[in-house]
Amino acid sequence: MSTRKRPVSNLLGLAVLGLLLERPMHPYEMATTLRERNKDTSFKVKTGSLYDVVESLVRAGWIAEHSTERAGRRPERRVYAHTELGRKEFMSWLDELVRTPAREYPRFLAAVSYLGALGPERAVRALRERTARLNEEIDQARQTQAEVLRHQTPRLFVIELEYALTMAEAERDWAGRIADEIQDGTLAWPELTTRQGRQVWTDQGGREEHEEHEGRQA
Amino acid sequence: MSTRKRPVSNLLGLAVLGLLLERPMHPYEMATTLRERNKDTSFKVKTGSLYDVVESLVRAGWIAEHSTERAGRRPERRVYAHTELGRKEFMSWLDELVRTPAREYPRFLAAVSYLGALGPERAVRALRERTARLNEEIDQARQTQAEVLRHQTPRLFVIELEYALTMAEAERDWAGRIADEIQDGTLAWPELTTRQGRQVWTDQGGREEHEEHEGRQA
DNA sequence: ACCCGTATAGTCGAAACCGACTATAGGAGG
DNA sequence: CCTCCTATAGTCGGTTTCGACTATACGGGT
CATH class of the missing domain: 1.10.287 (Helix Hairpins)
Structure with missing residues (x-):
């Protein structure tokens, strides 16, 4: 029941939610904070992705713009905060990630x-x-x-x-x-040999040739 | 010196090269073969990606079109074979993957x-x-x-x-x-408490509040 | 003889992802 | 006080990845 598809798949979103639970932040600060805390070994922190992820969290209603500061003429800082929904979804996402082993491809x-x-x-x-x-x-x-x-x-x-x-x-x-x-x-290391222009394995002591599938083409 | 950037990053390309070393195949057959051999637990076999990867392997000159068969009025089957370059690059790619642990983000x-x-x-x-x-x-x-x-x-x-x-x-x-x-x-489980509208950790028996970074904003 | 479910083979557009780039501020050194 | 380097803050466009869709063939049941 629990697994209706999540609107944000990128795990960086989890980190964002986690940080915003402490206090409102703007994306750039999230990135530096994650690095300071060595969390960048657990999360792939790429600036580009970060802003994308934040945007989709906003679309999902899990976080919301909190304020917009500006220091001098530097680019303005859009500060975000979690919403009540975001707090709950963070928990349930986390919970599911711990509960459920996923197929991954190292x-x-x-x-x-x-x-x-x-x-x-x-x-x-x-x-x-x-x-x-x-x-x-x-x-x-x-x-x-x-x-x-x-x-x-x-x-x-x-x-x-x-x-x-x-x-x-x-x-x-x-x-x-x-x-x-x-x-x-x-x-044991079967011998790799070339026969009729293609590579085949010769399993010494086993069958002559190792073919795991029936021939299916003419 | 060995690590000039590879033209194909998707690991499915490794599987493609490995299969073509045995004999020429068309993409659809690669997919079914990988599934039959249970290699789809090691490789993310998605039809879309497969055709993309094959195309970029062709562009890189690691594989080449071998023939184009057609059975009846079904879509034609583009059969690919590895090139000499492809055989070598397969080996060196494999070698590097084994030698070099990579940062991954499970x-x-x-x-x-x-x-x-x-x-x-x-x-x-x-x-x-x-x-x-x-x-x-x-x-x-x-x-x-x-x-x-x-x-x-x-x-x-x-x-x-x-x-x-x-x-x-x-x-x-x-x-x-x-x-x-x-x-x-x-x-030990530090206490999570809410203070001034934000969550902070209270490490019982340690410092009062755990802050891993200097305050950097007003 | 016809219908339908499955296998065959691949296309295509949308989303995700990331790296390179822009632009200002602040401080150290000469 | 001018220059240059680094830190700050974010934008943008190209590539990768993928899932949903198209379309034909085949075999078996009725």
Whole structure:
């Protein structure tokens, strides 16, 4: 029942609503605030999109123009505030995002789907480099985390860092394990050969040729 | 030096190249083939995007029209094949995708960034439901995996399922742990109060009010 | 012999997204 | 006091993405 289509799909809209719950702001300030709080690792903060998103939130009646200030002859600042509807919708959007896992398409998942094409040696090299880079990023993230917490920021406010760290570690470990398995032969590597001008896989010890579909054209 | 901008950003292009490496195909067939092989969990297969992507791959010279068949008076089928350039670029694209972790913005990460706004009870309920749903999805995925492997498909060809499973489990465990920590009080929950018409957090036992930025407006 | 649901194959316009650009203000340095 | 660099605030147009739509073929039931 709950999932009538939302008028704003861009997640940046969630951040906007979250900020406006604290106090009215103009879009530019939202952007800088999000960056100051390191929320730009969770949200894709692009100026262009931001103004678009704000506009559609207005159209939806979730936020409304609050005032328009002007300092000197600089562009005027359109300040927005949430509406009562916006406050409720923010909550229910948030709630649904937490409740409901969504199909997403991370780049690495796509790449792994064709890992076979790289050949075992190249695959191992690439996977090893990924684990190394992930390790650097993990160290980095742990440092920012420690830094932020030292400033008395409640842990709850940077809990997304813990999530990101956990997932990065899981990915690093997986990539490392698979690299190991390729090297020690645990993960069998069918031979890629070219026959009649096209590539086919020869699964040593299995069927001669791997075809997952019936021939369907003449 | 390797990262001159790629002419095709949509990852569906990677899938197209991968398929054409096997044999020439027309777009519609690519879509059905991807679905048959369960690769539509790794790639967002939308008809519209597919034809767009194919066109830009042609423009880039990575694939080329191979022939145009026609069966009866049905719309003609434009069959494409990879070029030599396309074969190389496929490899290097794949290689880079594996080597280089990218900043991505999963929905759950965004949601977790504002978890505090839900309040402890509602957050726990939502997190519990997520773990439950993830468990169902994990069971499902494990069944398809077992099913596919029973058909002698080499493990390498469905290795992305293992990755997806690992990540889903990591997320499930994290969500469960956080729900536990909220309930047993390990994860402190600052009080959300309304003061002067705006929401502020009161970190019990810490500073009176949590403000992460200097006041910057009058 | 005819009707209809599904499979085949692709087109097209609208929305979403983003990067490059405009323009003013303020402050540091020479 | 003039210049230049950065911060402030936002606009605009091109590209990407996608979902809804078109149109034919085929097979099975009645």
